[in-house]
Amino acid sequence: MNATVSKPMHENPLIEPETSVRLAHFSDLHFTQKKPGWRASDLFSKRVPAWINMRLFGRGYRFRHATKVLEALAAELPLRNLNHLVFSGDATALGFEAEVQGAARLLRVGETGLGGLAVPGNHDYFTNKSISGGAFERFFGPWQVGKRLDNQVYPFAQKVGHLWLIGVNSCTSNRWPWDASGEVGPDQLERLKQLLAQLGPGLRILVTHYPVLRANRRREPRIRALRDLDRMLEVAANGNIRLWLHGHRHDRFHHRPEEGSVPFPVVCAGSATQSGRWSYVEYTLTGTLLHGLRRVFDRTLGQFVDKEMFDINLSESKTPSLGEFVG
Numbered sequence: 001m002n003a004t005v006s007k008p009m010h011e012n013p014l015i016e017p018e019t020s021v022r023l024a025h026f027s028d029l030h031f032t033q034k035k036p037g038w039r040a041s042d043l044f045s046k047r048v049p050a051w052i053n054m055r056l057f058g059r060g061y062r063f064r065h066a067t068k069v070l071e072a073l074a075a076e077l078p079l080r081n082l083n084h085l086v087f088s089g090d091a092t093a094l095g096f097e098a099e100v101q102g103a104a105r106l107l108r109v110g111e112t113g114l115g116g117l118a119v120p121g122n123h124d125y126f127t128n129k130s131i132s133g134g135a136f137e138r139f140f141g142p143w144q145v146g147k148r149l150d151n152q153v154y155p156f157a158q159k160v161g162h163l164w165l166i167g168v169n170s171c172t173s174n175r176w177p178w179d180a181s182g183e184v185g186p187d188q189l190e191r192l193k194q195l196l197a198q199l200g201p202g203l204r205i206l207v208t209h210y211p212v213l214r215a216n217r218r219r220e221p222r223i224r225a226l227r228d229l230d231r232m233l234e235v236a237a238n239g240n241i242r243l244w245l246h247g248h249r250h251d252r253f254h255h256r257p258e259e260g261s262v263p264f265p266v267v268c269a270g271s272a273t274q275s276g277r278w279s280y281v282e283y284t285l286t287g288t289l290l291h292g293l294r295r296v297f298d299r300t301l302g303q304f305v306d307k308e309m310f311d312i313n314l315s316e317s318k319t320p321s322l323g324e325f326v327g
Contacts, residue, residue, distance in 0.1 A: 019287060021161035024077055026280035027088040027209075027247025028271035029070060030063045030123065031103040036096035045127050047094045049177040054093060063093070066273040069297050070106040073272060073280065076304055078112045080282065084160045085114060087143065088247035088269060089121025089171070089209035095130035100139050110142030117158055117165045118143035121209040121247060122180055125171040147195070155192045157199055163285060164202040166241075168192060170210040170226055182210045183227045189235055196239030203288060203314060205243045206236055211268055212244060215253040217261045224248075237263045242314040243290070250274050252281065252294055256312060265312045267292070279307065288315040 032054070042048070054060035077085065087107075092099035109116070118140040125131050137144060137153055144167065146156035154169035170182045184192070196204070210226035212233070213219060219229075226232065236244065244266045252270030255262045272280050278297040283290055289311065296307040 019162045021163050021285045022082045023084050023086055023283045024082050024280055025086040025245055025269045026272040027269040028090040028250055029066060029103055029273050030090055030093045031066050032093035032099050033102055036094060037098045046177050047126060050094055062274050065275060069273045069278050072303050074106055074108050078114055082114060085116035086207055086245055087116060087118040088207055088245060089119050090123045090247060092123050095124055095126030097133060097135040100135040104139035109140055116143035117167050117207055119167045119169055119207055119209055120171050122171045122182055125173055128173045131173055149191045149195055152191060154188055155195055157195055162202050164199050164204045166206050168208045170208040178223055180224045181227050184232050189231055193235050204241045205245060206241045207245045209246060210248050211246045212262055212266045213255060214249060215251055217255060250277050252279055265314060288313060290314055
């Protein structure tokens with residue numbers, strides 16, 4: 001695929017260098033409960049093999065402390081001097097409405113006065129019923145307020161200080177139990193292109209559930225990948241995106257553009273609740289400089305503690321042709 005970028009990515013938006021914004025980014029909660037609301041029709045859906053995976057193959061065990069960890073996360077976020085929250089999806093294990101409601105309740109969505117941005121994960125859109133029921137959009141609605149086109153929920157943009165946060169739904173329901181792939185889709189991509197063209201000055205940050213690359217800088221296998229990633233990269237680069245935040249993978253990592261595998265920095269939050277990996281990331285953005293701090297749950301203390309830091313200069317995005325980044 002030959003893709004070109006119409007807007008040079010080394011152009012800086014109009015940003016005051018001393019301006020700072022603090023964000024918390026978390027993902028992949030996979031909250032569930034004993035009685036999530038099974039119905040007879042669910043016996044012929046992807047929920048059954050997913051439930052078997054939870055009960056017999058260790059997935060449920062890895063998230064057995066999710067409620068306790070979410071309570072600790074919700075308790076500390078209002079105390080961290082944050083301007084905004086970013087949630088990149090997979091609130092649920094099986095996509096039941098009761099799970100979505102429970103996760104939103106534990107996170108105190110809309111209750112603390114702290115604004116947020118939320119996009120669904122593939123588990124939240126597990127079945128056609130999950131999508132048509134609109135549970136994610138209803139219970140995470142306070143974190144989906146923003147500028148949008150044609151009264152469509154996705155994409156949407158929020159202005160936070162000198163930042164534009166742009167939420168994109170990268171998830172679909174899939175027929176086969178082993179298929180965990182996603183897609184933005186041509187209609188949403190066109191709206192994203194138009195939305196990015198309408199936004200004013202500011203540092204543009206894209207938020208999806210699906211990643212660009214794995215921690216090893218390789219693409220996701222087909223059954224876990226964003227099917228229209230190449231087109232998404234093209235629209236994002238042409239729209240002057242400077243940072244892509246995502247989840248889906250449960251290990252935290254980031255990639256820089258100078259590594260030659262991405263046209264702009266990419267950060268995966270990892271899972272906030274999986275035992276042994278439970279963490280979230282705080283970002284302090286001063287002008288185009290990002291300072292990241294990973295906070296990890298300490299089970300003994302019952303709270304999150306500082307773990308590691310990293311820094312990224314978002315003005316150093318690689319100026320492409322995108323040909324080297326897309327397949």
